[in-house]
Amino acid sequence: MHLSHDEEDYNLSLSKFESMLKTNKVLFFDSEEFEDIILHYMDIGKPSLAKKALKLALEQHPKSTGLKLVHIEMLVFEDKLDIAEKMLNELYAIEPTNEEIYIQKANIYSKRDNHEKAVEFLKIALKYTDDFADVHNLIGMEYLFMDELELAKENFIKCLEEDPEEQSSLYNVIYCFEFLEQYEDAIAFLTKYIDENPYSEIAWHQLGRLNYSIKKYEEAYTAFDYATVIDDFFMGAFMEKAKSLERLGRFEEAIENYNETIRLEDPTSYALLRIGKCYEKLGNEVDALKYYNQTVHEDPLLDKGWIAITDLYFKKKNYQKALYFVNKALAIDSENKLYWKRFATINRALNFYEEAEMGYRKAVEYGDYELDTWLYWVDLLQFLGEFDGAVQTLLQASEYFPEEHEVEYRLAGLYFMQQDIEKGTFHLSNGLRQSYKNKKLIKELFPVVWERKLVQEIIEKYKK
Template sequence: MEFSPNNNELSLTKFESMLKTNHVLFFDSEEFENIIHYYLDLGKIALAKKAIKLGLNQHPSSTNLKLFKIEVFVFENKLEQADLMLNDLYTLEPQNEEIYIQKANILSKRDQHEEAIDVLKKAVKLSEETADLHSLIGMEYLFLDKFEEAKNSFIKCLEEDLEDYSALYNMIYCFEFMEQYQEAIEYLNTYLDKNPYSEVAWHQLGKQYFALKKYKKAIAAYDFAIISDDTFVGAYIEKGKVLEKLKRFEDAIESYTTSLTLEDPTSFALLRIGHCYEKLGKNDLAVQYFYKTVHEDPLLDKGWVSITRFYTKQKNYQKALYYINKAINIDGDNVKYWKLYAQINHRLNFLEEAESGYKKAIELGNYELNTWLSRCDILIKIGEPEAAIYNLLQAAEFYPENAEIEYRLAGLYFKGNEVEKASFHLKNGLHFNPEYVFIIEELFPETYKSKLVKKALKAKE
């Protein structure tokens, strides 16, 4: 029996009054169970422990109170004490399924998930209502990354309890992890035959159709979710995403806007509305919603990046730089942000900052050719030839036969009077793509006019 202040307010008031006065009052064991349950649900562990202690003082043989004590032991990671108590209880009540559940909890905490599953399967044989047990078994399989077995366990749970949405979500997670989208659709349709007004199931069905790019069917599923519950925010959000894919931006805005009227504005919906207005060419409205996004959630880096990209397209690089710094301050390990930071600084001719941005992007794993080349060209401009060469040699490991890299190395080595190395890379460049020789002319105009280069080019002819 679950405790709530409405149906057991007197017991709770009496108990808390007793704690204040230190005057011990009598409660029957069921009252203690309800009080403990209430405090555990609220996460008030200290009060729950007091109730357990007083309860066991008054009812020392109560199995349920002992099980609560074991539950707290497990929560506090006092697994040895929990185990000892469970063994004693098992001797007295070997058919009590709750003992098996707590034993499985202990095994799970010790990462002995296979053993936990075996114990829970024994509990299934002892219980008449097994939905929760199948759900627990499913969770243990998830810990083991056994998604097929987990999925089947959650399905068994739902066979007994259609309204267990936690099991439904977990089951769909298994389908999606295994990329079994069509199988998920088939299951959800069967589920909806039994529970046709389940907004959660319609919502999940829409997500499966979306994954398969069956956008019209996805919209139909979200519409049914909305019919089942016209305050279901998630359905409006997901429907908006599908409408965007279909380039129905006005309709998408309407769907996102409806979601905003149902609960406090979500930064995601505001951001998407901004992007929709941008696609429609309504830039003033777009930027308004981007600003609303970051006002709603100042820590949403995607909001700041959207403003950055907006001003970059407008060629307002000063503002773009201000906002990309905001995004980097939130997520300093995002490769794309550093690349964007570098490009904006490059546009502003802030070469040292741009070089630093490209370098950071490379350090974080951005190995695109243009990142290496852009950094190299800046290093040449700011008079760092050795760093430029080292940068290009690193790039050559990823792009071993690239003319753009070879011509730059040739130019740098010629400039440093390392003729043998320069000639080697120039020959490579001419071999890989002779049309790109203009790179030397552009980046090293004086070197290009030199006798050494002219001689090498003439030899190739």
């Protein structure tokens, strides 16, 4: 690779400066060289070297406005805002048309959380600058801080019109579109941008992301594919392409693209897990299990890997192994309602009813309010003879499902079992009103209650 003339000069200046520091021999640099050297050390997080360079620079060029502005930038970075502002006011008296003065004033006001004032100064900077793209980008960022997304978007677009290769503005303008939920507008904007900049892999990738988010998986795949053609080391695009192919049911191609991400970087547990899922969907359980095992080997704390193994063994009716692996997942995330529900379901399949009851209880405790979870839990409590617990659980469930016949019929049966005729009648009437056709639920769950004369009379009353 050949370096440009400017790059060669820049590298030479840095080497010359570092050599000077080692030998304690003072060499001469022009003011612009010093500016580049100081900014370089600030950018790479070496403030002590930046300060050394600044001190030498001001000794050699005490009247340089550029160096004074770099000094001000350093002071702002260190939150020495009052000193920086005083220096800016002195510079303003000498050079009132220097756009960098207004940019640094904006920077100070931004640091003080006065973003409106920062925008005012940046708009003045627009009058004097040649670098409109940079100033519009800065204005866009200030509007982002104020949550003025439309105005931020407008300025990021202006920045891209001036400099289409300003990637941070491209990301930011898409962020604004997404935050405002203007997905179709974002797609239209990117399509136009790509027409003018067809080799922007970032734009193609963002277009793919947007299409994926609105479930246009074919269009997403096409966009990600272009991104990988332009940059065949773009791991993120290969990953997203694989996800799109998976959504399209093209599992073999998805596996190829997940493998491409592994080729580009070390295997990630996510890619290994998705390859396993693809093999499982292809009916190849042997390779699916192999990749799930690789997933948990790569990241033993990835609970989703253990759950994938759990589900595979459950599907194969190997409940003992499924129980072993769901316990692995719960050891990592003991407050996951979905894992507790699996734990309960597996224990129920193994006829471990007390453990299953605990699993459903924990699932509800951690936020699973699905109707079937309540009902499985209640039926287990009833089976274990814990009628009071079953009633309390159903009353809790009725707060989430006030018009649910499955809850009402169970409450009716349990109250009749406890000889509470008044409450039994009330809930049986509710169940019959809500769904007369499902009255046989009482017969299935409470055959003794079903045979009662009073129960049959109540049912008969609702027949019409």
